[in-house]
Amino acid sequence: MSRKLMLPVALVLIGTAFPALAQTADPNLGRNLAAGCANCHGTNGNSLGGAASLAGEPKDGMVQKMKDFRSGKRPATIMHQIAKGYSDAQVDAIAAYFSAQKPAAAGGKS
Amino acid sequence: MDHSAKRRDFIKFLAASGALAGCAAVPETPKKPIGRVIVIGGGYGGATAAKYIRMWSPNIEVFMIDRGTEFVSCPLSNLVLGGSKKIEDLTVSYRGLRDHGVQVIRDEVTGIDLAKKKVKLTRIEDMPFDRVIVSPGVDIMFDQIPGLNNADAQKAILHAWKAGPDTVALRKQLEDMKDGGVYVLSIPKAPYRCPPGPYERACQVASYFKKAKPKSKVLILDANEDIVSKKGLFLKVWNEQYKGIIEYRNNAEVKDVDVKGMAAKLDFDTVRGDVLNILPPMKAGKIAESAGLITANNRWCGVDWLTMESVKAPGVHVLGDATLSAPLMPKSGHMANQHAKVAAAAVTALMNGQQPSREPMMVNTCYSFVNDKEVIHVASVHQYDVAEKTMKVVQGSGGVSAAPTELEGVYGLAWAQNIWNDMLA
Numbered sequence: 001m002s003r004k005l006m007l008p009v010a011l012v013l014i015g016t017a018f019p020a021l022a023q024t025a026d027p028n029l030g031r032n033l034a035a036g037c038a039n040c041h042g043t044n045g046n047s048l049g050g051a052a053s054l055a056g057e058p059k060d061g062m063v064q065k066m067k068d069f070r071s072g073k074r075p076a077t078i079m080h081q082i083a084k085g086y087s088d089a090q091v092d093a094i095a096a097y098f099s100a101q102k103p104a105a106a107g108g109k110s
Numbered sequence: 111m112d113h114s115a116k117r118r119d120f121i122k123f124l125a126a127s128g129a130l131a132g133c134a135a136v137p138e139t140p141k142k143p144i145g146r147v148i149v150i151g152g153g154y155g156g157a158t159a160a161k162y163i164r165m166w167s168p169n170i171e172v173f174m175i176d177r178g179t180e181f182v183s184c185p186l187s188n189l190v191l192g193g194s195k196k197i198e199d200l201t202v203s204y205r206g207l208r209d210h211g212v213q214v215i216r217d218e219v220t221g222i223d224l225a226k227k228k229v230k231l232t233r234i235e236d237m238p239f240d241r242v243i244v245s246p247g248v249d250i251m252f253d254q255i256p257g258l259n260n261a262d263a264q265k266a267i268l269h270a271w272k273a274g275p276d277t278v279a280l281r282k283q284l285e286d287m288k289d290g291g292v293y294v295l296s297i298p299k300a301p302y303r304c305p306p307g308p309y310e311r312a313c314q315v316a317s318y319f320k321k322a323k324p325k326s327k328v329l330i331l332d333a334n335e336d337i338v339s340k341k342g343l344f345l346k347v348w349n350e351q352y353k354g355i356i357e358y359r360n361n362a363e364v365k366d367v368d369v370k371g372m373a374a375k376l377d378f379d380t381v382r383g384d385v386l387n388i389l390p391p392m393k394a395g396k397i398a399e400s401a402g403l404i405t406a407n408n409r410w411c412g413v414d415w416l417t418m419e420s421v422k423a424p425g426v427h428v429l430g431d432a433t434l435s436a437p438l439m440p441k442s443g444h445m446a447n448q449h450a451k452v453a454a455a456a457v458t459a460l461m462n463g464q465q466p467s468r469e470p471m472m473v474n475t476c477y478s479f480v481n482d483k484e485v486i487h488v489a490s491v492h493q494y495d496v497a498e499k500t501m502k503v504v505q506g507s508g509g510v511s512a513a514p515t516e517l518e519g520v521y522g523l524a525w526a527q528n529i530w531n532d533m534l535a
Contacts, residue, residue, distance in 0.1 A: 026465075026467050026468065026469065027464070028166075028455060028467065029467065029469065031166075031455075032452075032455045032467050032470070033469075033471055035162065035451040035454075035455070036448055036451060036471050036472065036473050037473075038451075038528075038532045039444055039447050039448070039473070039475070039525070039528065039529045039532055040475065040524075040525055040528050040529070041528070042528050042532065043165075043531065043532045043535075047524075048524065048528050048531055049524050049527065050521050050523070050524020050525060050527070050528060051521070051524065051525075051528060077487070077515070077517060077518055078475065078487055078489050078518075081489045081507060081508050081509040082473060082475075082491055082507065082508070084491070084504070084506045084507040084508075085471070085473065085490075085492075085493070085507030085508065086471070086491065086504075090469075090471070
């Protein structure tokens with residue numbers, strides 16, 4: 001095999017290897033972390049009231065709210081304390097998961 | 111009898127007991143499920159684990175075994191003592207779990223055969239499993255209070271630290287007590303189930319006395335050096351709302367009781383009461399002990415926090431109050447629900463040939479009702495520490511309420527509806 005051919009082959013290998021690696025890292029990270037919010041916000045983000053329903057909400061809005069809870073810009077009874085427990089990357093994964101969920105018609109049933 | 115014959119009998123039993131009724135909406139389990147998980151205990155931990163495993167991996171068959179026919183919540187049960195809630199308000203059917211394809215069995219587990227991977231039951235034949243989730247809650251150590259170590263004494267002096275008929279019976283004792291009487295509440299040394307629970311209970315009983323029996327007193331005998339949870343907030347409430355009603359004594363460990371004389375015995379003192387409510391020390395539920403899962407202080411089960419798997423028994427996951435708590439991690443229903451989700455994620459990953467997450471997070475939120483309407487909370491966020499292999503509170507996260515408010519009272523009740531839905535609907 002000539003050197004000219006080796007390089008594209010190597011690039012193809014890298015190209016396929018990396019997404020696979022990213023997937024085996026933690027394909028369910030967003031889902032798993034979001035489940036930790038479901039106690040108050042309902043399974044898959046469908047709340048019965050009190051805490052906000054997050055299912056199907058725009059991702060960017062949720063990310064911004066968490067930032068504002070952390071900074072104190074958005075007043076809260078409890079979320080300012082909980083928001084400080086999560087990294088930006090974690091908030092991003094959680095918000096991505098909730099925004100992809102279907103809002104329940106009524107009753108918050110998952 | 112071979113396994114398939116047993117299984118046929120078992121299905122017949124389920125059908126006869128009505129456990130398979132109303133299956134129309136059940137997520138379909140493939141003809142050949144990849145494996146079976148048995149969940150022992152249908153409380154905050156077990157019910158959540160059962161639902162989430164089915165939700166995340168319908169190719170796994172899930173059985174949940176509990177002694178009871180329905181779920182009764184410990185959180186909010188102090189409100190039954192205060193009088194603003196009835197036990198029915200805290201009782202939820204297991205029907206919703208069946209809609210997720212969880213097969214709910216009413217029975218008592220008497221043992222786990224770890225070598226043969228079988229659960230032993232009293233009413234039906236041994237059941238084989240691929241993985242088992244043990245969520246038994248706490249066992250009350252009556253042997254630590256000799257006078258309480260018999261059935262008659264336990265009817266006269268209640269702990270009511272497991273919600274149900276005892277909660278109602280304790281409320282009745284309070285109703286029957288004469289005005290001017292003394293209600294004695296004893297708290298064991300930490301760790302015990304629900305750190306703020308006893309202090310909330312004192313508030314609830316005091317709130318009832320204030321309205322109905324204003325000459326009566328609440329006497330707290332705390333084995334701990336100080337108030338274990340939400341100290342500043344509880345002291346503020348006792349001072350502002352229950353002055354002259356609640357009396358608090360620290361370092362006051364109850365060692366025994368005199369049932370006839372209705373008295374609690376401390377090291378150098380005997381305290382008489384009209385209603386005694388003694389919380390003996392607690393340890394992991396009985397099944398954890400008989401299965402050999404207890405690893406710490408003869409009381410609690412050590413777990414691998416990445417999977418909630420027992421440090422002693424592979425394939426056995428332990429949840430909730432029964433675990434040896436990580437630093438600053440409370441034994442609460444909310445936390446058991448979080449344990450269950452980490453376990454469900456790990457179990458479904460492992461059974462489907464994937465790696466469990468390396469980044470579990472757990473949040474705790476405990477709301478305490480200081481009267482019918484006002485609530486205070488404590489919250490914390492816990493992350494996995496790779497070096498120490500335990501869950502640790504994220505620095506800067508968590509905290510308590512600034513003051514008791516009715517707004518948090520609304521959130522506290524909404525919390526209950528949402529978490530019950532999250533585990534059971």
